[in-house]
Amino acid sequence: MIINLHSSVCRPSHDNRYLFISFCRLKKEVERCRDVIAGLALLRPGVTFTLYDRSTRSFIAKYIKGRSQVQSISQFFNCTSPEDLTQLRAISAGNWTVAGWAMRPPQGHPNTSRQRIFINNYAVKAPALSKSIDEIFTESYRAIIKVQGRAPSADLLSLRKATNLHSMFLLDLQCPPEVIEVLPEPGGGTVLLEDWTPVVAAVRNAVLSAWDSVLNSALLSEVESHRGHREDQVEAAVRHASVPRREEDLIAPQAGASPSVFLPSSSGPWSKSAPSRLGNGRTMSSHILRAGPLNHRTHRNPSNSIATNNGEYNRNNKPPEKQQSSVLRLPPQSGEPPRAAYSTGSGISRQQLSSASTIRGVDAQALPPLLPPRDPYLPSSSSNSLLQVYRHRRETSRPRMAEGSALASLPKKRPRSSTPSASLASLSGGTGTGLHPLSLGQETAPTAPPAAPSSALDVILSTWRNPAMMPAATGASQTVATLDGLSSAVFARLRPEALAREDLQGARALHQVECKFIPIISSTGKLALVDQHAADERVQLEKLKAQIVSPSGGPAGGTCPSLQLPQPQPLRLGADEVPLFAAYGEAAVAWGWRWVVYRASACAPEALAEVTAVPLVATRGLTATDLRLYLHDMATTHGGAGPPAGIIRILNSIACRSAIMFGDELVPAQCQDLVDALEATQMCFVCAHGRPTTVPLVDLVAAGKAAAVLQASRARPNGGGGVGLRGLKFKLKATLEN
Amino acid sequence: MEVHPVLGPRELPELLPIPAHEAQAVRSASSLSSLWHAVEICCINSVEAAATEVHIELDFGTCSFKINDNGHGLAPEGMSLLGSWNITSKSKLHNQLGGHRGEGLASICSTAVVEITSRAAGSFETHSCLIRAEELLQIKLATEQRSRSGTVISVRDLFFNRPVTRKALTNSG
Numbered sequence: 001m002i003i004n005l006h007s008s009v010c011r012p013s014h015d016n017r018y019l020f021i022s023f024c025r026l027k028k029e030v031e032r033c034r035d036v037i038a039g040l041a042l043l044r045p046g047v048t049f050t051l052y053d054r055s056t057r058s059f060i061a062k063y064i065k066g067r068s069q070v071q072s073i074s075q076f077f078n079c080t081s082p083e084d085l086t087q088l089r090a091i092s093a094g095n096w097t098v099a100g101w102a103m104r105p106p107q108g109h110p111n112t113s114r115q116r117i118f119i120n121n122y123a124v125k126a127p128a129l130s131k132s133i134d135e136i137f138t139e140s141y142r143a144i145i146k147v148q149g150r151a152p153s154a155d156l157l158s159l160r161k162a163t164n165l166h167s168m169f170l171l172d173l174q175c176p177p178e179v180i181e182v183l184p185e186p187g188g189g190t191v192l193l194e195d196w197t198p199v200v201a202a203v204r205n206a207v208l209s210a211w212d213s214v215l216n217s218a219l220l221s222e223v224e225s226h227r228g229h230r231e232d233q234v235e236a237a238v239r240h241a242s243v244p245r246r247e248e249d250l251i252a253p254q255a256g257a258s259p260s261v262f263l264p265s266s267s268g269p270w271s272k273s274a275p276s277r278l279g280n281g282r283t284m285s286s287h288i289l290r291a292g293p294l295n296h297r298t299h300r301n302p303s304n305s306i307a308t309n310n311g312e313y314n315r316n317n318k319p320p321e322k323q324q325s326s327v328l329r330l331p332p333q334s335g336e337p338p339r340a341a342y343s344t345g346s347g348i349s350r351q352q353l354s355s356a357s358t359i360r361g362v363d364a365q366a367l368p369p370l371l372p373p374r375d376p377y378l379p380s381s382s383s384n385s386l387l388q389v390y391r392h393r394r395e396t397s398r399p400r401m402a403e404g405s406a407l408a409s410l411p412k413k414r415p416r417s418s419t420p421s422a423s424l425a426s427l428s429g430g431t432g433t434g435l436h437p438l439s440l441g442q443e444t445a446p447t448a449p450p451a452a453p454s455s456a457l458d459v460i461l462s463t464w465r466n467p468a469m470m471p472a473a474t475g476a477s478q479t480v481a482t483l484d485g486l487s488s489a490v491f492a493r494l495r496p497e498a499l500a501r502e503d504l505q506g507a508r509a510l511h512q513v514e515c516k517f518i519p520i521i522s523s524t525g526k527l528a529l530v531d532q533h534a535a536d537e538r539v540q541l542e543k544l545k546a547q548i549v550s551p552s553g554g555p556a557g558g559t560c561p562s563l564q565l566p567q568p569q570p571l572r573l574g575a576d577e578v579p580l581f582a583a584y585g586e587a588a589v590a591w592g593w594r595w596v597v598y599r600a601s602a603c604a605p606e607a608l609a610e611v612t613a614v615p616l617v618a619t620r621g622l623t624a625t626d627l628r629l630y631l632h633d634m635a636t637t638h639g640g641a642g643p644p645a646g647i648i649r650i651l652n653s654i655a656c657r658s659a660i661m662f663g664d665e666l667v668p669a670q671c672q673d674l675v676d677a678l679e680a681t682q683m684c685f686v687c688a689h690g691r692p693t694t695v696p697l698v699d700l701v702a703a704g705k706a707a708a709v710l711q712a713s714r715a716r717p718n719g720g721g722g723v724g725l726r727g728l729k730f731k732l733k734a735t736l737e738n
Numbered sequence: 739m740e741v742h743p744v745l746g747p748r749e750l751p752e753l754l755p756i757p758a759h760e761a762q763a764v765r766s767a768s769s770l771s772s773l774w775h776a777v778e779i780c781c782i783n784s785v786e787a788a789a790t791e792v793h794i795e796l797d798f799g800t801c802s803f804k805i806n807d808n809g810h811g812l813a814p815e816g817m818s819l820l821g822s823w824n825i826t827s828k829s830k831l832h833n834q835l836g837g838h839r840g841e842g843l844a845s846i847c848s849t850a851v852v853e854i855t856s857r858a859a860g861s862f863e864t865h866s867c868l869i870r871a872e873e874l875l876q877i878k879l880a881t882e883q884r885s886r887s888g889t890v891i892s893v894r895d896l897f898f899n900r901p902v903t904r905k906a907l908t909n910s911g
C-alpha cells in the first residue's frame with residue numbers, strides 16, 4: 001500500500017517574497033527526497049520506506065512492504081487510466097535482458113522525472129536509452145498534436161504544453177557487471193558502454209512492441225523490419241493492392257503461416273529466431289502492410305526489406321495467397337505527418353484523438369481574467385464620501401493648526417468655513433492658548449447662534465485648570481494668591497509623594513474595587529491603590545524563586561533538574577567562547593546543562609558544542625542559546641551573574657500566568673492576605689514585569705486638616721480675612737503657612 | 739640563431755602533495771552535493787544490508803536526518819573503520835556495478851557529525867560510535883540497547899565545514 005501524506009497545498013505568505021522563494025526551494029528539496037525514496041521503492045516491493053519531516057511533523061511518503069509492483073509503478077507514474085500502463089516484455093539481446101514498464105502515448109510528463117533506468121536493480125542514467133524512447137514517444141505523439149493544432153478550436157497553450165511532454169517509463173535491465181562502467185553521480189551514476197547499439201535496439205524493440213497499438217506507420221514499419229521482411233514483398237504488395245481493407249482483414253490471424261522472425265543481433269543484421277507475434281494476436285504474415293486510398297507512393301527503405309525463409313531476397317516471388325488480402329500502407333515521406341483520413345490506419349484510435357484534444361484538462365478560456373493588484377491604500381470607488389470628508393476635514397483644520405492649537409475630534413460632515421479670516425479673528429479673540437469647544441461651535445456652525453454664558457460659574461469653569469493635571473512642580477512654587485495656585489498647593493499636599501515599605505506594614509485593605517484594585521489605608525494615614533494582579537504576580541514570583549534559586553544565586557539544593565534532549569542542539573562557538581566552558585562550566589552543569597565540545601581542527605576550523613541536556617524548570621526546558629547567554633553573563637560579572645536569565649524568564653512567565661487576574665472577585669479576607677503577602681516580598685512595589693503594584697492617592701491626614709479648616713470657616717463666617725472666597729482663601733493660606 | 743625569451747618564474751614551483759584533510763575535503767565536495775544525496779547514500783546502504791524497513795526522518799532547517807533500518811547491522815570490530823575512505827562491506831561484484839568505492843559514508847562523515855548505533859545480527863549488544871570531520875571521537879556500548887538487529891545513522895549539522903553549501907541549503911530550507 002502506498003500512501004502519500006505530504007500535502008502540497010500549503011501556500012506561503014505572498015507578502016514576503018524571500019519566504020516565498022525559499023519555500024519553493026524547500027519544496028523542491030522535499031520533492032527530490034521523495035523522488036529518491038520512490039525510485040528505491042519501485043523495484044523493492046518487499047521493503048517498507050517511510051519518509052518523515054520533522055519540521056512539519058508529517059509523513060512525506062509511505063511505501064509499505066507487500067505492495068503490488070503494478071500499484072507502485074502506477075502511483076509513480078500518476079497513472080489515471082490503468083490500460084495505458086504497458087509492461088515491456090522481456091527481451092534478450094546478447095548478454096542483456098530488457099524488461100520494464102512504460103506509459104503508452106499520449107500519456108506523458110512535462111519533464112524527465114518519470115523516467116527511471118535500473119541496471120541490476122541500481123538506478124543509473126543512460127541518456128542513449130532515454131533519448132531513444134523519447135524519440136519513439138515524440139514521433140508517435142506529436143503528429144497527433146499537430147493534427148489537433150490544425151483544428152479551428154485548437155487551444156494553442158494546451159497544444160504547446162502537450163508538445164513538450166516526455167515519455168514515462170521504467171526500464172529494468174540485467175547484464176553482467178563487467179560489461180558496464182558507472183560514473184558515480186548524485187541520483188544515479190552515468191553508465192558507460194563500449195557499444196550502445198544492441199542495447200538501444202533491444203530497448204527500442206521492446207517499447208515498440210508494447211506501444212504497437214498507438215504507433216504510426218513509420219514505426220510499425222520499423223517494427224516489421226526488425227523482424228526481417230523483404231523489400232520485394234513490399235513492392236509486390238503495392239502492385240496487388242487495390243482497395244483499402246477493413247481493419248478486420250488486417251488483423252485476421254493466420255494460423256498456418258508463421259514465417260521466421262528476424263531480430264538484430266551482434267552476429268549480423270538479420271538472423272533467424274523464433275517466430276514472434278505482435279500485440280493483439282496479430283502475426284507478421286497478416287500485418288505486413290496497410291494501404292490507404294490516396295497514398296500510393298513507394299518508399300524504399302533498406303530497413304523495410306523483407307527476407308524469405310531462406311534469408312535471401314527474391315524479387316520474383318509472388319506473395320502467398322493468404323497475404324493477398326493484406327493491403328499496402330506506404331509510410332509518408334519523412335517530416336510529413338499522417339493525415340487525418342488515416343486515423344485508423346495510423347493506429348491512433350478516435351477516442352485517443354478526442355482525449356488528446358483536452359490534454360491535461362487545461363482550458364485557457366476557463367482561467368479567470370488577470371486583474372491588476374488593488375492598492376489597499378487607495379480608496380475604492382465606494383469610499384468617495386469618506387475621502388471627501390477627510391479632505392474637507394483637513395481643509396477646515398488648517399486654520400486651527402496654524403494657530404498652534406490641537407484640535408479635538410471634530411464632528412463629521414462639518415460645512416467648510418466660507419470666511420477663513422473670520423475664523424482666525426474668532427480664534428484670536430480667545431484665551432490665546434487654545435480653543436474651547438464652545439468657541440469652536442460658534443465658529444464652525446454659523447447656522448447655530450452662539451450660546452451666551454449662563455452664569456459666572458460657567459465663566460469660572462471655562463477658565464479653570466484642573467490642578468491634578470498640572471505638573472507636580474507647580475504645586476510648591478506657584479503662588480497661592482490665585483485660586484489656581486491655592487488649589488494646586490492643596491492638592492499637592494494632599495497627594496503623598498511616595499510610599500515606603502513602612503506604609504504597607506499594618507495596612508488595612510478595604511473592599512475590592514471593580515474586581516481590579518484593592519484600596520488600602522496605611523498605618524501612616526495614606527490612601528493607596530493596589531493592583532491585585534501585579535501584587536499577586538510579585539508574590540508568586542518570590543515563592544517560585546525561593547524554590548528554584550538559592551539565596552546565593554545558585555540552584556536550590558545545589559542542583560537543578562535536567563532534561564535530556566532527543567536531538568542534541570548544536571552551538572557554534574567563537575574562539576573566545578571555548579574558554580568560557582572551562583571557566584564557568586561547573587556553574588552551568590549545576591544548573592542542568594550538559595554538552596559535548598568539539599574543538600577546532602584542520603578539517604573543522606570552527607569549534608562546535610552539542611548541548612545534550614538542558615535545565616528543566618516547572619516542566620519547561622531551556623535552550624542552547626540560554627547556555628551561551630549565561631556563560632557570557634558569567635564572564636561579564638566574573639562569576640556573579642546569579643541565576644540564568646532563561647530561568648528568570650520562565651519564572652516570570654509562570655508567575656504571571658498563575659497570579660490573580662483582573663476580574664477575579666476577592667473577599668475582604670483575601671484582599672488583606674494579599675496585602676500582607678505583598679509586604680513580605682523583597683520588591684513589593686514592582687511586579688515581575690516592572691509595573692507598579694501600589695499607587696498612593698491621598699494623604700488622609702492632610703485632607704483631614706483641610707476639612708477642619710473648612711468647617712471652622714463655616715462656623716465663623718465673619719472671621720479674619722473677609723467673607724466668602726476671600727475669607728476662605730485667607731484661612732487656607734494660614735493653614736498652609738502653618 | 740633566434741633566442742627565445744624564457745617566460746615564467748625564474749624558479750619553478752616545487753611539487754608538493756596537498757594536505758590529506760584538504761584532499762579529502764575536495765573528494766567529499768565532489769561526491770556529496772546535497773542533503774537528499776546523503777539520504778540516498780544511507781538508504782542504499784540500508785537496502786544492501788537486507789533491511790525490510792527503512793525509516794527516514796528529515797529536518798532541512800538544521801541539515802540533519804536520521805535513518806533507522808532493520809538490516810543485518812555492523813559488527814563491533816568494524817565500527818572503528820567507519821568514516822574512513824575506501825572502506826566498504828559490499829562484494830567486488832557490487833563494487834563494479836554501483837560504483838561503490840567506499841566513499842558515500844566517508845563523504846558524509848567528513849562534513850557532518852555522524853552517530854551510528856548498530857546491533858549486528860546474531861549479537862546481543864548494541865554499539866555506537868561518534869564521528870565528526872572524519873575523526874572517530876568515541877566508540878562505546880550504546881545507552882539504549884536495540885531489541886533487534888539493525889542500524890541507526892543520525893547525521894547532524896551536515897556541511898558544517900562547507901559554509902557556502904550549507905548557506906545555500908539553509909536558505910533553501
